[in-house]
Amino acid sequence: xxYADTVRKHARISILRVLEDAPKYTSNVSMIATILQNVGIxxxxxxxxxxxxxxxxxxxxxLEEHPGGFxxxxxxxxxxxxxxxxxxxxxxxxxxxxx
Numbered sequence: 119x120x121y122a123d124t125v126r127k128h129a130r131i132s133i134l135r136v137l138e139d140a141p142k143y144t145s146n147v148s149m150i151a152t153i154l155q156n157v158g159i160x161x162x163x164x165x166x167x168x169x170x171x172x173x174x175x176x177x178x179x180x181l182e183e184h185p186g187g188f189x190x191x192x193x194x195x196x197x198x199x200x201x202x203x204x205x206x207x208x209x210x211x212x213x214x215x216x217x
Contacts, residue, residue: 127211129159129169134178134201135213137193144192173197176207 136153137143151166161169170191173179178197182190199205203213 124211125159126169127209129154129161129165130173130209131201131211131213132157132159133166133169133173133191134193134197134210137179137191138198138201142192143194143198144190146191147189150191176209178207 132154133150136145136150147163147166147170150170151161151163154161154166167189170179170181170189173191174181177194178200179191179193182192184190193201196205200207200210201213203215206212
């Protein structure tokens with residue numbers, strides 16, 4: 119597995135964990151991008167959008183796209199279960215116990 123693949127898996131679980139912790143399981147791309155940078159995942163806004171669309175395609179989040187490129191994501195039950203480590207996906211890093 120390449121470094122890029124590993125970072126992508128960590129970014130996906132980080133996005134889901136941000137949403138799991140957010141009020142109403144909802145946040146926007148700008149906030150998620152900032153939080154990822156704060157945990158050492160230096161993704162651009164475009165990279166965050168790409169991963170959020172991938173999570174949507176996998177049935178883990180819903181996206182609302184607004185004018186000007188403003189995107190709001192909401193985790194669904196599957197996304198929250200993956201964030202909590204209850205469910206798994208081979209392309210998403212599984213969280214450590216107690217993390």
